[in-house]
Amino acid sequence: MAALLQVEDLRVSFDSAAGRREVLHGVSFGLESGDALGIVGESGSGKSVSLRSIIRLLPKRAEVSGSVCFDGQEVLSMSSRQLRQYRTGDVAMMFQDPRAHINPVRTIGSFLTELLVLERGVSAKDAESRAVRILGEVGVSSAARRMRQRPSELSGGLLQRVMIAAALLAQPRIILADEISTALDVTTQEEVMAILDEERRQRGLAMVFVTHDLDLAAAVCDRLLVMKDGNVVESLVPGAAMTANDPYTIALMEARSWFESTATQEFPLAVDHG
Numbered sequence: 417m418a419a420l421l422q423v424e425d426l427r428v429s430f431d432s433a434a435g436r437r438e439v440l441h442g443v444s445f446g447l448e449s450g451d452a453l454g455i456v457g458e459s460g461s462g463k464s465v466s467l468r469s470i471i472r473l474l475p476k477r478a479e480v481s482g483s484v485c486f487d488g489q490e491v492l493s494m495s496s497r498q499l500r501q502y503r504t505g506d507v508a509m510m511f512q513d514p515r516a517h518i519n520p521v522r523t524i525g526s527f528l529t530e531l532l533v534l535e536r537g538v539s540a541k542d543a544e545s546r547a548v549r550i551l552g553e554v555g556v557s558s559a560a561r562r563m564r565q566r567p568s569e570l571s572g573g574l575l576q577r578v579m580i581a582a583a584l585l586a587q588p589r590i591i592l593a594d595e596i597s598t599a600l601d602v603t604t605q606e607e608v609m610a611i612l613d614e615e616r617r618q619r620g621l622a623m624v625f626v627t628h629d630l631d632l633a634a635a636v637c638d639r640l641l642v643m644k645d646g647n648v649v650e651s652l653v654p655g656a657a658m659t660a661n662d663p664y665t666i667a668l669m670e671a672r673s674w675f676e677s678t679a680t681q682e683f684p685l686a687v688d689h690g
């Protein structure tokens with residue numbers, strides 16, 4: 417089966433006062449429909465740049481080479497019209513800080529229904545009822561009232577649920593999630609991740625999930641890439657027999673308590689995959 421997403425020899429450089437600096441040195445990975453891939457690694461290792469390359473969301477001064485192929489189509493050479501279709505139809509991106517990506521003066525309802533009304537030709541009434549229904553599915557209580565509120569009236573956890581709802585409403589084929597739970601407290605983080613995991617699996621959506629947290633990535637992903645200094649240094653399948661060859665990955669795993677119990681792996685999240 418052909419991969420839904422195939423990234424090959426991806427290189428990204430940035431210009432700076434000190435000259436050109438390559439920050440991704442030939443990253444390659446693939447992802448099948450419905451699968452979840454975790455990208456873990458220390459700060460500055462290239463996780464976000466890799467993720468943003470998938471949706472071509474890098475600054476203009478970034479120089480990108482290699483290939484990002486989505487369902488047989490080369491993303492790096494898409495026209496602006498194709499790119500718009502891809503971004504509004506095939507992929508949904510979620511960020512660490514939703515407040516930075518949602519207009520503070522607009523209501524949650526207007527944010528959630530915009531894509532359906534403007535891009536998909538759905539009537540405002542139908543879009544609103546879909547949005548209310550999906551808010552309920554992701555555990556937002558009093559959904560109709562929330563639709564009239566503004567982002568500043570919602571907690572970080574609630575707003576991240578709204579972002580999950582927005583991603584699901586768009587009915588993409590792949591969700592790109594960049595450190596979406598990092599800013600949340602541990603309990604809220606677990607709740608948000610459990611909802612995303614469950615809804616994604618139910619709908620058969622693929623996901624690329626970027627995080628510092630190896631435990632979290634192992635709990636919700638089918639495969640993990642470990643990045644260091646702009647390279648993929650390891651590819652792992654989460655599970656009891658998870659073994660690593662790269663010294664950085666081994667150090668990362670040895671730092672985790674769950675690595676000690678290789679026979680009966682227990683993850684910190686109570687995610688029921690049914």
Ligand SMILES: Nc1ncnc2c1ncn2[C@@H]1O[C@H](COP(=O)(O)OP(=O)(O)OP(=O)(O)O)[C@@H](O)[C@H]1O
Pocket residue numbers: 430439457458459460461462463464465466475628
């Ligand atoms: N817009 C930019 N201009 C210049 N350099 C950048 C830019 N964005 C990222 N970089 C550099 O690229 C490298 C990889 O950054 P990236 O954000 O992908 O790291 P990361 O692994 O996601 O880190 P973190 O976990 O802290 O978000 C870093 O050295 C970073 O400084």
